[in-house]
Amino acid sequence: MAYFLGIDLGTSAVKCILVDDQGTVKSSHSVEYPLLQPQPGWAEQHPEDWWQGTAACIQALLSKSGVTGQEVAGIGLSGQMHGSVFLDRELQVVRPALLWCDQRTAAECDWIEEAVGGREALGRLTGNKALTGFTAPKVVWLRNHEPENYSRTAHLMLPKDYVRLQLTGAFGMDMADASGTLLLDVANRRWSPVVTERLNIPMEWLPPLYESNDVAGHLLPAAAERTGLAVGTPVVAGGGDQACGAVGVGVVRQGIASVALGTSGVVFVHDDTYQVDPECRLHSFCHGVPGKWHRMGVMLAAGGSFQWWKNHLAFEELQQAEAEGRDVYEILTAKAETAPIGSEGLLFMPYLTGERTPHPDPKARGGFIGLNLRHSKAHLTRAVMEGITFGLRDSMELIEASGIEIKELRVNGGGARSLFWRQMIADIFGYPVVTVNSTDGPAYGAAVMAASGVLGQDISDLCERWIQVVDRVEPNPDSQALYQQYYDVYKTLYPTLKSTLHQLSDLV
Ligand SMILES: Nc1ncnc2c1ncn2[C@@H]1O[C@H](COP(=O)(O)OP(=O)(O)O)[C@@H](O)[C@H]1O
Numbered sequence: 001m002a003y004f005l006g007i008d009l010g011t012s013a014v015k016c017i018l019v020d021d022q023g024t025v026k027s028s029h030s031v032e033y034p035l036l037q038p039q040p041g042w043a044e045q046h047p048e049d050w051w052q053g054t055a056a057c058i059q060a061l062l063s064k065s066g067v068t069g070q071e072v073a074g075i076g077l078s079g080q081m082h083g084s085v086f087l088d089r090e091l092q093v094v095r096p097a098l099l100w101c102d103q104r105t106a107a108e109c110d111w112i113e114e115a116v117g118g119r120e121a122l123g124r125l126t127g128n129k130a131l132t133g134f135t136a137p138k139v140v141w142l143r144n145h146e147p148e149n150y151s152r153t154a155h156l157m158l159p160k161d162y163v164r165l166q167l168t169g170a171f172g173m174d175m176a177d178a179s180g181t182l183l184l185d186v187a188n189r190r191w192s193p194v195v196t197e198r199l200n201i202p203m204e205w206l207p208p209l210y211e212s213n214d215v216a217g218h219l220l221p222a223a224a225e226r227t228g229l230a231v232g233t234p235v236v237a238g239g240g241d242q243a244c245g246a247v248g249v250g251v252v253r254q255g256i257a258s259v260a261l262g263t264s265g266v267v268f269v270h271d272d273t274y275q276v277d278p279e280c281r282l283h284s285f286c287h288g289v290p291g292k293w294h295r296m297g298v299m300l301a302a303g304g305s306f307q308w309w310k311n312h313l314a315f316e317e318l319q320q321a322e323a324e325g326r327d328v329y330e331i332l333t334a335k336a337e338t339a340p341i342g343s344e345g346l347l348f349m350p351y352l353t354g355e356r357t358p359h360p361d362p363k364a365r366g367g368f369i370g371l372n373l374r375h376s377k378a379h380l381t382r383a384v385m386e387g388i389t390f391g392l393r394d395s396m397e398l399i400e401a402s403g404i405e406i407k408e409l410r411v412n413g414g415g416a417r418s419l420f421w422r423q424m425i426a427d428i429f430g431y432p433v434v435t436v437n438s439t440d441g442p443a444y445g446a447a448v449m450a451a452s453g454v455l456g457q458d459i460s461d462l463c464e465r466w467i468q469v470v471d472r473v474e475p476n477p478d479s480q481a482l483y484q485q486y487y488d489v490y491k492t493l494y495p496t497l498k499s500t501l502h503q504l505s506d507l508v
């Protein structure tokens with residue numbers, strides 16, 4: 001039997017899965033690595049940790065599955081997007097990579113917009129605005145703050161492309177992930193000569209571009225020895241984790257959108273043609289489906305807000321989970337369900353690490369508004385989940401404003417495990433919410449891309465055959481009407497409190 005290996009290089013861990021040639025997941029394994037936060041708002045990782053973690057993960061996966069390296073017919077890579085890997089001429093890492101959630105580049109974003117002739121010009125050239133998480137501002141930051149490291153740099157790549165370099169010795173980047181660098185002419189699927197020239201970023205630093213199912217290299221002997229895979233195994237270009245996650249749940253044609261509830265939260269819609277939001281409030285990126293595009297709104301701390309709540313304020317539930325061998329999130333969501341819709345007048349702003357969509361603001365901050373003496377932990381927990389979902393609806397409203405017709409939402413990521421949360425999404429968004437048989441999101445999408453490249457079959461056809469809807473939740477009209485009243489108030493919070501949030505952020 002032939003297997004396809006999907007690798008998802010996440011922020012907290014790398015996950016590897018083996019999928020057979022009928023689309024069934026045979027086995028999966030995950031290995032964690034550290035996240036460095038040297039200053040408030042900064043987020044970095046060592047590329048070497050990614051490679052060591054990935055190699056160990058593949059080795060463990062092969063050994064626990066009983067699949068031999070020779071049976072793996074192809075490899076696909078998915079990865080956290082936007083992170084900047086700087087390499088010197090000898091391919092040594094110059095400094096730890098700055099990640100997608102790093103917020104240090106506000107000044108560089110302003111400079112970039114000015115350098116290319118304003119926000120509108122940048123939007124015309126790249127389909128996007130300058131956001132602190134994107135890659136180009138990180139390069140400019142390196143030049144401004146670490147000139148020695150900048151002068152040593154000879155290659156720029158994204159996290160998963162560093163892993164590909166270790167696997168194959170080949171440079172490459174897919175269009176979907178490249179879209180988040182702010183250096184891609186997204187409409188024409190090529191590096192932008194204008195943007196690179198205006199920002200004075202050498203074109204030679206940038207790798208060759210591929211569609212996600214193109215074979216971008218073959219396994220080196222050293223990597224084969226390290227992982228247990230076979231020398232020469234083809235490695236396809238793969239994609240950024242959002243494009244791979246969308247492919248992994250079958251968002252490969254017009255009319256289907258997805259909501260990813262991972263650490264970040266993403267509302268994602270497939271576009272057959274290049275579409276751009278007039279003010280670039282949504283990201284307009286190339287899709288992992290060759291020749292197609294997508295738009296998405298990104299919330300920086302979606303599941304991340306819930307995780308913060310769990311880590312710092314759910315001491316009792318953590319103890320209960322440990323004692324009863326249960327998932328702490330299940331205990332928390334069950335508690336939240338006992339509070340009524342709207343948490344009896346309590347709202348939560350989920351901007352714990354600043355925000356991207358619809359408020360691109362590194363100084364945005366979170367908060368509870370409307371507390372009264374009746375509020376218990378159940379209310380606060382429900383408010384956290386509702387605030388995250390209201391924030392994601394903001395992105396959906398931007399997508400809807402373009403007139404696109406959405407028939408269903410496919411949810412993925414850790415939060416999608418909760419039926420309670422899926423019903424909340426259906427009620428707040430007003431669409432049927434479905435889950436599919438593949439629950440491995442980006443890793444599954446990467447395996448689909450590998451199968452597509454190696455077997456010479458369309459990504460969309462493979463998704464059609466391999467991915468089935470297994471659960472469907474319809475919006476409840478009464479709940480919808482109640483949530484709408486709270487959402488109307490939620491929308492006023494950020495504009496009303498913006499300057500207060502900035503003052504607080506400046507005090508730290
Ligand atoms: N059973 C659950 N119910 C609700 N939310 C959950 C559950 N399990 C995980 N989550 C949420 O999903 C998040 C993790 O999602 P995941 O997709 O694994 O993250 P990542 O983006 O880091 O890969 C957690 O931080 C939590 O907010």
Ligand SMILES: O=C(CO)[C@@H](O)[C@H](O)COP(=O)(O)O
Binds near residue numbers: 082266
């Ligand atoms: O920045 C983005 C997308 O633009 C994030 O999707 C990151 O690519 C990683 O998010 P998680 O998968 O860790 O939530």
